[in-house]
Every structure is written in C-alpha cells, then in structure tokens.
Amino acid sequence: MSNRSLPTDRQLRWQDLEFGMFCHFGPNTFCDQEWGEGDDPPEVFMPSDFSPRQWVETAAAAGMRYLVFTAKHHDGFCLWPTETTDYSVSSSPWRDGRGDVVGEVAAACHDAGMTFGLYCSPWDRHEPCYDDEAAYDRLYASQWAELLERYGPVAVVWLDGAGSKGHRYNWGMIVGTIREHAPDACIFALGEPDFRWVGNEDGLAPYPCWNVVQSAEQSNNADLLFESYRDSFPHYLPAECDARIRANWFWHPGDQHTLKSAGRLVYIYEHSVGHGANLLLNVGPDDRGLLPEPDVWRLLEMRAEIERKWGRPIATAEGPAEELAVELPRPQAINAFSAMEALDEGEAVREWRLLARVHGRWQGVSVGTALGHRHLARFATVVADAVKLEVKRSDGSHALRRLEVFYH
Numbered sequence: 001m002s003n004r005s006l007p008t009d010r011q012l013r014w015q016d017l018e019f020g021m022f023c024h025f026g027p028n029t030f031c032d033q034e035w036g037e038g039d040d041p042p043e044v045f046m047p048s049d050f051s052p053r054q055w056v057e058t059a060a061a062a063g064m065r066y067l068v069f070t071a072k073h074h075d076g077f078c079l080w081p082t083e084t085t086d087y088s089v090s091s092s093p094w095r096d097g098r099g100d101v102v103g104e105v106a107a108a109c110h111d112a113g114m115t116f117g118l119y120c121s122p123w124d125r126h127e128p129c130y131d132d133e134a135a136y137d138r139l140y141a142s143q144w145a146e147l148l149e150r151y152g153p154v155a156v157v158w159l160d161g162a163g164s165k166g167h168r169y170n171w172g173m174i175v176g177t178i179r180e181h182a183p184d185a186c187i188f189a190l191g192e193p194d195f196r197w198v199g200n201e202d203g204l205a206p207y208p209c210w211n212v213v214q215s216a217e218q219s220n221n222a223d224l225l226f227e228s229y230r231d232s233f234p235h236y237l238p239a240e241c242d243a244r245i246r247a248n249w250f251w252h253p254g255d256q257h258t259l260k261s262a263g264r265l266v267y268i269y270e271h272s273v274g275h276g277a278n279l280l281l282n283v284g285p286d287d288r289g290l291l292p293e294p295d296v297w298r299l300l301e302m303r304a305e306i307e308r309k310w311g312r313p314i315a316t317a318e319g320p321a322e323e324l325a326v327e328l329p330r331p332q333a334i335n336a337f338s339a340m341e342a343l344d345e346g347e348a349v350r351e352w353r354l355l356a357r358v359h360g361r362w363q364g365v366s367v368g369t370a371l372g373h374r375h376l377a378r379f380a381t382v383v384a385d386a387v388k389l390e391v392k393r394s395d396g397s398h399a400l401r402r403l404e405v406f407y408h
C-alpha cells in the first residue's frame with residue numbers, strides 16, 4: 001500500500017475542465033483602471049449592451065469548459081443585489097437599480113451547460129469594517145453565502161490573495177460557510193484550497209508540474225491558509241495557470257494593441273494544459289458589457305490552431321492500463337503525442353518513455369518525468385507503424401488513461 005495523497009472527486013472533475021474563461025468586469029471597466037480604491041460612485045457602472053450570453057457562447061466556441069466571474073473585485077463593488085452593503089449594482093442607475101449582473105452571468109452559464117465559478121475578493125477597499133477583522137469575516141462569509149445560495153451550482157470559488165498580506169481571516173468560518181453552501185465547489189489558493197496558483201500570471205506551468213506538493217509555497221500567500229490545513233502536506237493540490245488575453249485584467253479603451261497573438265496563446269495552452277495544469281484565460285468584457293470583437297476573433301483563431309495541432313489524432317489508445325500502445329494503419333510520419341495518467345488513485349508516474357516502431361525496431365522518441373492530467377509534447381519526426389508509452393518508474397502501481405499520436 002502506498003501512502004499517496006489522493007484527489008477528491010471534485011478535484012478530478014475540476015481537472016477534467018482543463019480550460020476556462022476568466023471575466024473581470026465592474027466599475028474598473030468604466031474608469032480605465034485595474035485596482036479601484038473603492039470610491040468610484042455606483043453611477044459609473046452603466047454597460048450599454050450587457051449580454052453575458054455572448055461571453056458564454058464565445059467561451060464554448062473557444063473550447064473552454066468553465067467561466068469564472070468577478071462578483072466583487074478589490075474595490076468592493078458588488079455586482080449582485082446584496083444585503084451586505086449598498087455599494088452594489090442596486091445603487092447604480094443601470095436598469096433602475098434592479099439589475100443583477102451575477103444572476104445573468106450565472107443563468108447564461110447554467111443554460112448553456114458551462115461550468116460556473118465565482119471570484120469574490122477578500123481584500124475590500126470600500127468596506128468600512130474591513131479593519132475590524134471579526135466583523136469583516138462575518139460580512140465576507142455572508143457574501144459567499146448569498147452568492148452560493150442564489151446562483152448555484154457554483155463549481156469554483158476563486159479566492160484572490162492580492163492586498164491581504166497582514167490581514168487575518170477566520171478561514172475556518174469562511175471555508176465552513178463555503179463548504180456548507182457549495183460542497184462540490186473547488187476553492188482556489190486560500191483558506192483550504194482544492195487547487196493552487198502556479199506562481200505566475202503568464203499562463204505557464206513548469207515541467208514537471210506535480211499534482212502533489214510538499215508545502216503551500218506555490219499558493220500565492222502561504223499566510224492565508226487555514227491553520228489546520230497547513231499540517232496536511234504533502235497534499236494533492238493541482239495547479240491553475242491564470243493569464244490575460246491583453247495586458248490587463250479589466251478592459252481598457254487603449255490596450256487593444258496588447259492583444260496576444262494566436263501563436264502566443266497556443267504556446268500558453270501547450271505550457272499550461274500541456275503540462276498538466278488548468279488554464280484560466282481572462283477576457284475582459286468592455287463598457288458595452290460585451291467581449292470585444294477582436295478578442296473574440298483571436299480566441300477562435302486560437303481554438304482553430306489547437307484543433308489543427310491537437311484535435312485530430314492519427315491513433316488513440318484508451319486505458320486504464322499499465323502501458324498503452326497504438327498500431328498505425330500503415331507506416332506514417334508522426335511527431336507529437338498527448339498522454340494522460342489516470343489520477344483517481346493519486347499521481348504515481350515518476351518517469352516514462354515513448355517508443356516508436358520504425359522498420360520493425362522499437363526506438364525511443366521522447367522521455368520525461370510527470371505525465372499528470374495531460375502531457376502534450378513534440379518529438380523529431382519518425383515514420384513508424386506503432387507507438388507505445390511505457391512507465392519506467394512509479395510510486396507503487398500506476399494507470400495510464402489515454403495516449404494519442406499526431407503529426408503537425
């Protein structure tokens with residue numbers, strides 16, 4: 001028996017999502033800023049053509065399987081009609097104070113079968129009781145209770161560490177509230193996380209990017225963990241890469257020139273999803289409340305290129321199995337593969353190699369350490385009629401989930 005750290009069902013479900021859209025939207029969108037100080041008047045929030053269905057359609061067309069929305073950013077402005085503060089959409093003239101941004105984003109996701117997640121910033125630059133830790137904990141937990149009760153199912157709870165250094169939160173209470181209202185939600189980074197921050201905002205995971213980590217250093221601020229949780233390492237804690245399609249999280253009128261190229265976005269995908277992490281790519285809705293057309297086109301270009309490279313395998317082998325092999329219908333050129341480890345019993349593979357049969361002889365074409373949730377890699381072109389993936393070293397027994405072979 002190995003004493004491996006095991007994933008929970010909700011972690012496995014979250015890992016299968018692989019690729020999601022992050023949407024930062026709020027007063028900052030209308031003020032050409034990233035970090036509002038919490039004093040922008042609610043009147044600034046006035047989208048002319050708010051339509052989250054367009055966001056969700058775009059996300060689905062781009063191959064994304066989840067969407068995480070900023071219900072409250074650091075400025076403290078709540079995009080739902082909350083009872084916890086009057087600094088919210090209810091005080092804005094938008095829809096005569098009867099609008100509910102979070103409600104419409106949630107409905108658009110639920111109707112389209114898009115997994116839905118929420119970001120609600122712990123750091124709050126508006127809330128007068130923020131420095132009274134016990135009072136703020138109660139208010140913050142109530143905000144999560146409202147969000148999770150009204151807009152569920154919520155599969156991701158995104159807890160951002162920015163701005164909170166030195167502030168103590170009662171994570172036991174806050175996480176208790178979140179788990180009570182959304183037991184299937186995966187929590188990001190703080191309190192008692194289910195998945196961790198990869199450590200940069202460039203969308204790039206290192207290789208190997210192990211699922212089991214020895215400490216929470218890769219969480220964006222280790223002080224912000226629940227006391228008892230700190231003793232639970234090594235721990236199964238997969239990584240998420242968050243990245244921006246433009247230079248900023250929120251939409252700005254003057255940053256269209258920073259839109260990343262499709263080539264760069266595919267590179268990011270291959271170095272996040274392709275290293276076994278999830279990718280949460282931010283696209284900021286503009287002051288109309290729509291994703292800007294150039295960003296939409298760019299996502300579709302990205303998707304087309306990912307499909308071209310990784311969407312049409314020449315051959316596939318399905319596990320679970322200790323070793324996976326494919327026979328090709330005839331000798332043909334191959335130069336890339338996708339492999340997945342079955343992680344239900346934890347991460348076991350420590351070293352693997354890929355072999356191709358060329359003129360009747362097996363030859364090594366690629367080697368590595370982690371396979372994890374997914375490993376995408378290229379190798380020098382060979383003309384082969386069979387391929388097999390072998391595990392050379394593992395922690396106890398292991399199982400491979402899928403092998404796909406490509407030429408591109």
Ligand code: FUL
Binds near residue numbers: 034160161162242249
């Ligand atoms: C950071 C924040 O400060 C940014 O504004 C953004 O929300 C990003 C996802 O996380 O920590």
